[in-house]
Amino acid sequence: MHSFPELSKIFEEKFITRHFPASPGSLYDPAEYMLRLGGKRIRPVMCLMGNELVGEIVPDTYHVATAIELFHNFTLIHDDIMDKAPLRRGVETVHTRFGEPTALLSGDVMLVMAYEYLNKIKGEAVHKVLQLFNRTAKEVCEGQQLDMNFEQQPEVSFDEYLKMIELKTSVLLAASLQLGALLGGAGNGNQHHLYEFGKNLGIAFQIQDDYLDAFGDPDKFGKQVGGDIVANKKTFLSIHALEVASGDNAKELKRLLESSEVNKVKNILAIYKSCNVDEWAKTLKEKFLQTALVHLEKIAVLSARKKPLHELAEYLIHREH
Amino acid sequence: MHSFPELSKIFEEKFITRHFPASPGSLYDPAEYMLRLGGKRIRPVMCLMGNELVGEIVPDTYHVATAIELFHNFTLIHDDIMDKAPLRRGVETVHTRFGEPTALLSGDVMLVMAYEYLNKIKGEAVHKVLQLFNRTAKEVCEGQQLDMNFEQQPEVSFDEYLKMIELKTSVLLAASLQLGALLGGAGNGNQHHLYEFGKNLGIAFQIQDDYLDAFGDPDKFGKQVGGDIVANKKTFLSIHALEVASGDNAKELKRLLESSEVNKVKNILAIYKSCNVDEWAKTLKEKFLQTALVHLEKIAVLSARKKPLHELAEYLIHREH
Numbered sequence: 069m070h071s072f073p074e075l076s077k078i079f080e081e082k083f084i085t086r087h088f089p090a091s092p093g094s095l096y097d098p099a100e101y102m103l104r105l106g107g108k109r110i111r112p113v114m115c116l117m118g119n120e121l122v123g124e125i126v127p128d129t130y131h132v133a134t135a136i137e138l139f140h141n142f143t144l145i146h147d148d149i150m151d152k153a154p155l156r157r158g159v160e161t162v163h164t165r166f167g168e169p170t171a172l173l174s175g176d177v178m179l180v181m182a183y184e185y186l187n188k189i190k191g192e193a194v195h196k197v198l199q200l201f202n203r204t205a206k207e208v209c210e211g212q213q214l215d216m217n218f219e220q221q222p223e224v225s226f227d228e229y230l231k232m233i234e235l236k237t238s239v240l241l242a243a244s245l246q247l248g249a250l251l252g253g254a255g256n257g258n259q260h261h262l263y264e265f266g267k268n269l270g271i272a273f274q275i276q277d278d279y280l281d282a283f284g285d286p287d288k289f290g291k292q293v294g295g296d297i298v299a300n301k302k303t304f305l306s307i308h309a310l311e312v313a314s315g316d317n318a319k320e321l322k323r324l325l326e327s328s329e330v331n332k333v334k335n336i337l338a339i340y341k342s343c344n345v346d347e348w349a350k351t352l353k354e355k356f357l358q359t360a361l362v363h364l365e366k367i368a369v370l371s372a373r374k375k376p377l378h379e380l381a382e383y384l385i386h387r388e389h
Numbered sequence: 390m391h392s393f394p395e396l397s398k399i400f401e402e403k404f405i406t407r408h409f410p411a412s413p414g415s416l417y418d419p420a421e422y423m424l425r426l427g428g429k430r431i432r433p434v435m436c437l438m439g440n441e442l443v444g445e446i447v448p449d450t451y452h453v454a455t456a457i458e459l460f461h462n463f464t465l466i467h468d469d470i471m472d473k474a475p476l477r478r479g480v481e482t483v484h485t486r487f488g489e490p491t492a493l494l495s496g497d498v499m500l501v502m503a504y505e506y507l508n509k510i511k512g513e514a515v516h517k518v519l520q521l522f523n524r525t526a527k528e529v530c531e532g533q534q535l536d537m538n539f540e541q542q543p544e545v546s547f548d549e550y551l552k553m554i555e556l557k558t559s560v561l562l563a564a565s566l567q568l569g570a571l572l573g574g575a576g577n578g579n580q581h582h583l584y585e586f587g588k589n590l591g592i593a594f595q596i597q598d599d600y601l602d603a604f605g606d607p608d609k610f611g612k613q614v615g616g617d618i619v620a621n622k623k624t625f626l627s628i629h630a631l632e633v634a635s636g637d638n639a640k641e642l643k644r645l646l647e648s649s650e651v652n653k654v655k656n657i658l659a660i661y662k663s664c665n666v667d668e669w670a671k672t673l674k675e676k677f678l679q680t681a682l683v684h685l686e687k688i689a690v691l692s693a694r695k696k697p698l699h700e701l702a703e704y705l706i707h708r709e710h
Contacts, residue, residue, distance in 0.1 A: 094538055095534035149490075170534065173533055183504060183519065187519040187520060209497055210498075
């Protein structure tokens with residue numbers, strides 16, 4: 069059994085190899101470029117963790133973990149096109165560097181390559197893996213579509229927003245864990261609780277993301293605080309603030325959200341604080357974390373086997389950057 | 390055993406049903422819109438034909454045929470975005486009607502749905518099906534990328550162009566046949582010859598397409614003759630004409646190809662004729678057709694079983710529209 073950092077290292081060493089043919093380079097080099105941008109590889113590592121919850125790592129799990137990471141990168145390439153994002157992790161996005169048509173096609177071929185890795189699984193297990201993978205892939209597309217819809221929608225309820233985050237972010241984390249467990253031979257009950265652990269953890273993770281963007285320590289956060297506010301992005305904080313602010317506070321918040329004035333970030337943060345949005349977010353995050361941990365508790369394996377998952381939760385939820 | 394038109398009818402009746410969930414409609418309705426645009430459903434019908442070459446239709450073949458048609462429509466949605474095409478089959482393309490981000494995502498989810506249908510195949514046969522499907526999907530992406538590269542490239546050789554057409558168009562026709570045969574239990578030798586039949590037929594089909602665009606009977610062709618010339622599209626005809634034209638003819642052809650003057654189509658067609666491009670194209674088409682038929686001949690089944698494939702070849706190659 070391995071710790072979270074150990075599994076990260078094991079996966080990264082296997083993953084950092086060329087995944088696509090050399091030719092035509094005009095199609096495959098942009099795909100390789102994307103994979104070289106790095107990232108925390110959280111999802112494939114979660115897949116390995118799901119496997120180690122049950123026993124020793126089954127070799128097929130590496131194929132599925134690789135497929136998950138390719139799928140995730142496919143969504144990033146296409147999301148960046150849809151969002152017209154110039155940069156990712158501080159460097160040019162694929163479409164900025166190689167043009168939109170090529171980026172679109174490189175994303176497509178990356179999704180096909182994910183299925184190539186899934187097809188390396190031996191025997192009939194491939195059916196169950198594909199079923200969960202396909203359902204999750206559809207849900208992630210649905211989440212991205214809802215996210216785009218919400219950008220055009222003046223009012224989005226908390227429940228609608230939560231559903232979107234669940235689809236866009238959480239289900240892939242949950243499925244990564246479950247796919248690992250499934251390959252390890254876990255029973256349906258354990259698979260279910262592991263999925264729910266991942267899903268609730270994913271939501272808590274997103275709340276923490278939104279919280280840090282607004283209230284993170286600028287020295288630790290690593291990027292400009294208030295980025296979401298500047299970009300007019302809907303977040304757990306903005307959705308909740310609009311629901312609870314009243315009177316002049318509500319009017320001023322709506323005005324500020326549509327403005328682009330110099331003190332926008334400062335003034336919106338002041339309203340968030342006056343509505344206790346910061347404390348609300350911390351409480352909400354803890355609520356989802358606790359739900360996640362209840363599901364982790366219910367998984368019927370030796371508690372020592374759950375240690376890396378506790379580490380993971382700690383890492384994702386209490387990080388300051 | 391069924392004729393080509395009978396199989397078309399059988400497939401269309403099964404296919405014309407909703408393939409995607411109702412919600413979110415903003416994602417799935419554009420996908421359904423694309424499938425309702427119609428089309429000849431040649432590829433799924435070829436899959437059924439490949440199956441009937443061996444025996445009665447195996448039920449799993451319908452799943453694979455559906456997956457092939459969904460894959461084909463996924464490529465059309467994305468190609469139309471890349472090519473900035475406003476219309477397809479006389480009506481608005483998906484991105485024209487629903488916007489590029491949604492079209493991109495609807496295409497993505499259509500590809501995932503194709504894999505959902507593939508996963509309905511029972512047992513371990515799914516591995517061989519996925520292997521051929523994935524290889525073909527990658528090749529189709531490669532073909533589209535080469536096609537886009539060629540648009541920016543002043544000179545493209547006949548061999549390069551042929552390779553691009555093979556990848557972009559032929560391999561999917563070939564794989565459709567082979568997937569059907571594979572599911573029917575055909576041996577490797579028969580599968581190979583069927584694939585080669587489809588591949589060569591596909592190339593002959595594309596040559597006929599290019600020929601009709603330039604030299605088709607305007608009363609039968611159904612669209613404006615010379616559309617490829619107006620759109621500055623590289624075709625078998627333009628590539629060959631540039632290779633064989635000499636002296637003033639060559640200079641004039643290059644000038645015309647870059648111009649947008651009123652008599653462009655008429656004058657380019659005159660040069661094509663003076664270089665015997667029309668006769669060359671007919672001969673080339675027949676050459677690929679003959680190669681296809683040699684492979685069909687080599688398939689070790691009763692010759693009566695090959696009749697629908699002969700009909701198919703006749704339909705694709707000697708059509709006038």
